[in-house]
Structures are given as C-alpha cells and as structure tokens.
Amino acid sequence: MALSRRTLLGLAAAVPASAALAACGGSSGPGKSSGATYWYLNGQPQEGVRSGAVKAFNKANPDTQIEDTTYQNDAYKTKIKTAIGAGQAPTIIWGWGGGTLRAYAEAGQVEDLTSWFGEHADLKKSLFPSSFGAATVDGKIYAMPCETVQPIILYYNRKVFDKVGVKPPESWDDIMALVPKFKAKGIAPFALGGQSRWTNMMWLEFLFDRIGGSEVFQAAIEGEKNAWSHPDAIKALTKLQDLVEAGGFVKGFSSITADSNADQALLYTGRAAMMLHGAWSYGIQQADGGDFVSSGSLGYMTFPPVEGGKGDLSDTVGNPAQYLSISSKAGAEEKKVAKEYFAKGVLQEEEVKQWIGNGSVPIKLGTEKLLAASDNADFLQFTYDIASKAKVFVQSWDQALSPTAAETLLDNIVKLFQLSISPKQFAGNLNAVTNA
C-alpha cells in the first residue's frame, strides 16, 4: 500500500469530524448476567417504587435475578431506541406504548404477549381495560400495562388565588380574564417547562378536545388528509397563541426544562398560579413542596370547557398506563425470568400500596378501599374518577404518533408557542408528515 504524505495529511484532516460522528454511534449494552435486565426511568418518588418491586422480586426468587438500570426521561428515549436498533436491548423494556411500541413491534423487536395473556387471563382481568389500548398493535398485545394511570390535570395554588381574590376558572374565557389579574400582582398565570416541548403539547391536547371533540386528533393520527387544518384545529391553535400573547405563561418558559422540576417549583413557591401537568405532579408537589400539599394549598380540577366547543367534558388525555415489553432478542432463559416478573412481580400488593402512598392511582382494579383509606384519598378519588369515567382517554400525542411524526409535532409546537409560526403554517407542517 503506497500512501503519500499528502494523502495521509488529507485523511488526518478528516479525523476530528469523523471521530466525532463515530462517537455519536457508540452505545453500551447491558452486562451479561444469568437473569433478566430491566431499564426504566429514574426520578423520585416513582423510581423508588420501581426499584422496590424489583428488589422484592429478587428477594422472593433467589435463582432468577433482575438487574435494573435507571435513566433520565429525555435521555432514556434516545438510549432505549439506540439500544434496540443495535440489538443491545435489555430483556424488559419500560415504555409508554403507542407509536413507539408500534415501531418496535413492526421491526420484530418485542415479544408478542397475546397468547401469554391468554394463559394468564386472571392477570389480564385484574388491570384497567383501558390500559390495553396503547399496548395493542394490529390486534396483538406487545406489552404488559403497569404502574399508574396518569391523566393531565389543571393544578392551582389556592393561597395565590386567595391572595389575589379570584376563583378557579370555569371556562376558557375565565382563564383569559384571570391572566391580567395575576400579572398585575406580579404572579405568572401559568407555570410551564417549555424547553421540554411535551409540556406545551398538553395544552393543545385539551384545546383540540374541548373545541373540536376527540375526533379531530383521531383523524390526524389515522392519517386523514389535511386533518390538522380542520377549522376546529385552527381555532384551538389560535386560542393557544392568544393565551401566549396575553402573557399567560411564566416569563422564560421556553428555557425551563421539566426534568429539573423547575415548573413544579414555580407553582408551590407561589410564583405561578396554575399549571397544566400530569397526575404524577401531585407526588412531586408533595415530595418537594414542603407543606404545600399537606396544608391543602394545592388545588386541582379538569380542564374547563371552551365556549361553543363540541368536546365532552369527561374526555381526558395523558398516559393510560406505563408499559413493559420483552425484547425478542433476549435469550429463552431471560424471557422466562421476565414473564415470571410480569406474573409475580408487577403490581403486587406492596407496590400497589406504594403507588397509592405517593399519590398515584395504580392500574389495578379493586383498589377502591385502599384509595379511600389513604392520606391522599381526595386526589386519588378524583384521578380514579377521571380515568374510569372518561368517555375518551386520549393517549399523549407524542406517544400515540410515530417517532418521526412526534418529532415534527414537538418542533412545531415550540414554534407555535413562540409565535414564530401561524396556526395555518403549523397545520401545513403537520399535514405534511401525518397524511397517509
């Protein structure tokens, strides 16, 4: 091989860039072990319940160990996708179901659990029926629903409302009327961790539903032509921009991340009056907010109606459950351990109690008595009612859509919130990716 000095130098110049590219592709798989591996999200108080369930299972089954690893929310979404693509997935994959699970299933990366659930009919019957929708792809079940039901809730700070002398909003017009009143006292009407993007999305989910009903988004997800430019969709997008223009969201919302819980802190410190967030926020307010929850300062309600809207007020959005899948690339022994865990480790009595203890409603049926007896009975009853009485429980848009469409959606939502694109442009950009 004859290499001149010149070619060598030329190649050397390419090293920094290509080395950087190579570094991006690096991924480390799970370590080899006799049992199963399991990756899930960190962050308290949920992490403690998840690891507790694993520890209890490992203790009860000394021969079949589960090795768990935790990741931060946004990092996990990238990590798990890369690992699965590289054939390095953990045995048990924690996820949100929906569009991402569909991608895994279509690529043959996750086990079909339909027949297993057939054999374990009692187990299937013990869980919320609504939780299986996002676990099912083309009639086959690819994941076991687990953990809790998490509708999106409108939280508010009672102290702040008392201080300003106003009442919680009963309609969209009330919301718009409250904005200047809070601003006049130097309080942000709404907390929002806008850099995380999905936080902004929750607003659109409710506005679409309350104005146009659940059919509007359903049409988009089914790939109906120009679904996003439906007049009701445009109306919802316009209302949202009205709220941004009126200064409804906290100063600097586009630089606040939800992973740091800074949006939560705005509510419990009284710097913001209200916040639209998932049911999981209750546990965070309780853990981080000092006596905020115990003193009864945290108020909560469902998203109010929009004047002239078609949506059913019982409709809700959010996460119908979380999901556990089994990697089809795992060994037979590992798969057996994973199924063992699904049958005997997930949502056992102790785990159910812990979820209820930190203010969540587990997706297990027949927990009404436990819910009523808990310290957080009011909030849990409220969440349980939303979840069980909802005519339509829309899965979070970014989970329901394919990863590609979800990314376009999230990018455009940020621009919509920054008023850098109009509702029509937003609709056009989204139509381009979801049209079948």
Added chain:
Amino acid sequence: MSAVTGHPSRRRSRSILPWLATPALLVFVGFAVVPLVGVFLLSFTTWDGIGTIRATGLTSWRAVLSDPGLPHALWVTFLVMAVSWAVQTPISILLGTFLAGRQRYRAVLGVVYFVPLMLSSAAIAIAYEALLDPNFGLGAGLDIQELSRDWLGRPGLAFGVVIFVVSWQFVPFHSLIYQGGVQQIPKSLYEAAQLDGAGRVRQFFSITLPQLKYTIITSSTLMVVGSLTFFDLIFVLTEGGPGDATRVLALDMYKRGFQASLMGPASVIAVILVLVGLALALLLRRLGGRDAGASQLEGA
C-alpha cells in the same frame, strides 16, 4: 526488484519504518474510515434505527437538500463559527501576551484561568442553565432586573449566550497557545525596538502580532474545525432552541437521527458535516502558506 545497494543498517530501517505506523493506521481505519464509509452508505437508505435498512437511493438526499431547515442549520453553524472566532481570537491574543510575562503572579493567574477548560461541556452547560434561569437563577436570586432576562428563551439572546459560554470555555486554551507563541519570540527583537524608541503598543503591533502569524493560523484552525462539533454544550444548554435558533448542523443530525428516527437524512447531514470540515481544514492550510510548518526560530 532491483539489486539492493547502500548501507545495510539504513536499508533495514527503511523496510521497518512504514510498518511502525501500522497500529495507528489500524485504529484510524477502524474508528474513522469504516464509520465514515458506513455513514456514507446509510445516507442512501431509509432506516428508522430499529427495523430493517432499505436502500432507497437519493431519497434522503433529496429530502434533506429540499428542507429549509438545512440552509438554516448551515447558517447557524457558520454564524457560531465566525462569531465565536471573532470574539475568542482577540481576547486570547491579548491574554496570551499578558500571561507570557515572567512575573510570578501572572503564572498563578494563568493556572486559575485555565480551570474552565478542565470542566466538561455538559457540566458547564448545566451550570449556566441554572445561573441564567429567569425565575430561580442568579438574576432572580440577587434581585437584579438586568440579569434576570429570558436568556435562553429568546433567539437573539440564546445565540449570544451560546457564544459567551463557548468563549468562556475555550479562551483559556487558546490563550495558552498564544502564551507559548509569544514566549517563542526572540527577546532581541524587543530590545532592538526599545533602542529605536518603540512603545509597548507599537511593539505589540509591529513585533508580537506579525510573529504570531502561524500561531493564529493554528489556533484558528482548531477553533473553526472544533466549532463544527459543538454539540454537547448546545444540546444541554438550549436543545437547539428556542425554536431552531441555535440548531447547528451537529445538533440537526442528532435530532433527525435519534429523536425523529430518520437515520438516512441524519447520515446525509453527517456527510455534509464531514465535507464542510474537510474544506475548512484545507482552506486554512492554504491560508497558512507553504512554509507553515517551518520553524520561525532564529537560526533554525
């Protein structure tokens, strides 16, 4: 094969020397050439990172080249490169010149000053994100209105913050290069200038700056090519936002590949990035002139 002539030991060293480069070459091929070829091939496919890879010809290239996001990302990348160079270079030269003095306090300052370079970009980004938080950051904490702006939430401000943080991180490194460069300048030049009555400023512009020509080229090459790989810092600080105000090419590639699951278009961006990097490195070499590698020392 011709008959071997010449000194035996010389002949042996000739035959061995090229082989000594083998380990380095193997590493280079394994970690640079192979991925590069892989990325190039991937750019002609459609792949979601999970399922099967399908060859789809120029589809990804067409998609990327017709996407208005590409010129924008190229422009932001170029702007970050140019502005951060323009900010860092004069500061680094002045600081380097200052630190090149022999006084002990300057040596101490130099060490203290070097600290930012030892921190990881991610740590720096997280620290600045916390400091600049409009509600819980430094400005709000000290109750200084001027400081509690929406630093990372407005496109212009966010771009400025990125430039500032990049400079804060890398000026120490380039100052060090310039410090070395200044210390290499022969004392006799300054002595002669002093005899001719030249002041400090005149000495700086007539001796220091011209003598630093090759140091400037080296430092600029590192800055320019390095700025193409600004990813970690911007990713943690702004995630390319607000909107896509700080979405540089490297970030665009990541977002397309790992967040939107579009490995084909992401590979196209990667290939473009490599080409831009190569072109810049070659251009800067040319600017340096043929004798860029030659020693500037007296008598050498």
